[in-house]
Amino acid sequence: MANVCCKCPSPAFSLRLHSVSTLLRLRALSSASSFCFVLFISLLLSWADCQAQHLTPTLSPHCYRSTNITGACVPVNSSLSAERMTCLGADIPFTHTSLRLAGSSSLEDALEKLHLWTALQNVPQCWAIIQPFLCSVYLPKCTSAHGVTRPSKQLCERTRKPCQIVHDLNNGWPDFLQCDHPNFVSGCGPENYDYVSFNTTGRCEPPLVRTVVPESWYPGVEGCGLPCENPLFSQDEHKEAHIFVAVFGSICLACTLFTLMTFIIDWKNANRYPALIIFFINACFFLGSVGWMAQFAGDARTEIVCRKDGTARRGEPQLGSKESVWCPVIFTLVYYFLVAGICWYVMLAYAWCLTFTALGGASARAADLGGTTPREVLRTRTAYFHIISWCSPLVLTIVCLALSEVGDLSCNEGK
Template sequence: SFLCATMGVAWMLTSALSACVAINVESAGSHSAFTCEPVTLRMCHGLAYNTTFMPNLLNHYDQQTAALAMEPFHPMVNLECSSDLRPFLCALYAPVCTEYGRVTLPCRRLCQRARSDCYKLMDIFGVSWPEEMTCSRFPDCDETYPRAVDLLPNAGGTGRPPPSVQRDYGFWCPRELKMDPELGYSFLGVRDCSPPCPNMYFSRHELALARYIIGGVSIICLAATLFTFLTFLIDVGRFRYPERPIVFYAVCYMMVALVFFLGFLLGERVACNAAAPGSFRAATVTQGSHNKACTLLFMTLYFFTMAGGAWWVVLTVTWFLAAVAKWGSEAIEKKALLFHAAAWGVPGALTVALLALNKVEGDGVSGVCFAGVHDVAALRWFLLAPLALAVGVGVALLLAGIAALNRVRMEIPLEKENQDKLVKFMIRIGVFSVLYLVPLLTVIGCYLYEQSYRPVWELTWVQDWCQQYHIPCPFQVERLSRPSLALFVLKYLMMLVVGVPSVFWVGSKKTCFEWASFFHGHRRKE
């Protein structure tokens, strides 16, 4: 009768304990996948550790699932059939999360003692020893390994630490970087996660220096391209085809420079999600189109960057038609609508595609929003591929046009004045093209280097920060590498400098006379 009463009390305790476990787990909120988290299982409270990770060794995804799987053992634990049973169960269902990238297995002797001590009581309650807990599956530890609560390596015992199974767990998103699932964020292939802001590689001092450099060069580019555009407005008839695309090219890079200047003024306010005050959440990189200011900066910057490359291609097409096909200005101008449709339409389609794919990303270095900042696929297909295609087509048409002009100069006798004009025109084309292509090729080179080394940089960052974020460290790291700030600064500077050559085309005595006449006419009106 005493045994029956004891069993009845045990079952009551089991039910109460199960309810408490369920309440505890539910109050802990949704499981934060692949991060160290507090142990919420009542059975495992009071041991030498208080954090665990999921999925556990038995592939239970969260602690609620583990709690349900542990329910049959509650009577045995409550009746204390063995002092080894509770530590053994917790080592399996709520493994310790202290050694990053390592799973500590319980000793075989611990399993054997727990099973032998509780086997008869389990038989009374009709509970069988699960197959996944077969003791032969666990490593044979030293006899002197501490029993009971000493589960942590070297936690007060004199024996050897338990054997460990080491493997690469991949990237686990720290809870500081977890995002709302509805936002569609992603970082290092993990959903609902975002990179730290302002930047995961550089210090705030380095970022401040980079922003001042980018801001200064953006002002220079803005002034040069604005001067080109205003010169066109003073005398529209001066810029006819095949030179007219230079004006639209200047407008594109004027907008690019304006966005970078706004990024300098805004700092981190648009590119970053601010850290929640009084919360463990850190500042993270803005992603997607939920931030309207970030989306607007992205649309403007990406569209006009791609449009600038498109107008460069149109410029080489018009030169090719003039030099090789011998088209006059009027004939080329009749195709202007087609040129505008291609030069504005293709960048517009690419911009819409990126918005549809939710590939907008904040850039903590420059303060703007762009594509391919952290997403290598977007960098490869929406930046490298279009820019490389524009350069390839443009250079081919440019060389064909220059060869044709040179053939005209050599084969057809011209008056000295016309000969000099043709030579000057060829020199201007050559110089302008070099001033455009060198910065653009540098940008492409930086992107190629970045997309090649970014996986190594990211792995190095995880290695550097895994312990601070309490996530598993990489198991085997063959190579470590960190990016240079100079590479990023050079990339942004060349993205801006590529617009400066437009001022070279209008830099002449005729431009000076036009501006002098413009100001003189205004004074006379006053």
């Protein structure tokens, strides 16, 4: 925090306060309420005097860098134009600056170097924090009495994470922007540009779109995410893919439904192993197909795979999110029953192996089974079939939901 010197009240203020209080007491001695009024006025004037002194705080000497070189402080209003000079579009709140911290040769050179950094507007989270940081380095406040106001080390450190792209693309930050550089100092209170409003906001370079959800951020571009529809494919290609899914999804839905109906109609004879395993397989793929086909119900596709800001849904489910619950619901429906269907396929393979082995050597196999048939053996193991086939996908589904690994993978950005 800043070492602020504030003496409250000042001698002049005390004399003024004494005069006001004396006059009020002489005019209102007969009223008991006048005492409260006098006390209120006294406290109000005392607070106002302290606030006025806080507007011009005195910082410790270590917050400044000496300007022993003649002409180190440069007037902000240069001959570049008749208009007042700005830093990244924001008005400079002082009259003199210094070019020494960034090693600029002139104001024109400092402005040109600042303009190079405007490319970071395409990284919104970085641009929001780096604007005051860059201005405090390239155009810091400078006075003949104190020297150059040194930038904050804390502000420098806050730019490292959202502006990681600068480090990645340039193999590190420039030396004069390293947070351990002697130019930066800690604990010096308000910065030069803390109360400056920067008019330029970050934007996302197409096809990226703005988003405040960290899970949707594109790697290295914090504040921007991929759109809901894969930008690598055209609208016609997306339409063809949807038609393909609709056609084959409908075929799968119809075939599995037909199979289920045949089992239900002749349930008395079909309710036996290994035929019953085929029923469970078709039931699983039928429900999985329902999940696939749910996207074609009105605007369901948008609610399932898209956020309200237009980005693809990733890292679902998110606690406290106001997004639709259809994404995790459809994931559970599709993922759980498709994995369960695969598990039942394994059970079917085991049942067929047991049955066909018995057919190949009936007498020897009967002896190994203690005189029982393969169907009777399967009946004794049905509990294990159900435990493996229903519990295994349940565990996997719970793990995926708990780790928030559900999302639209149509755009794989290589995470």
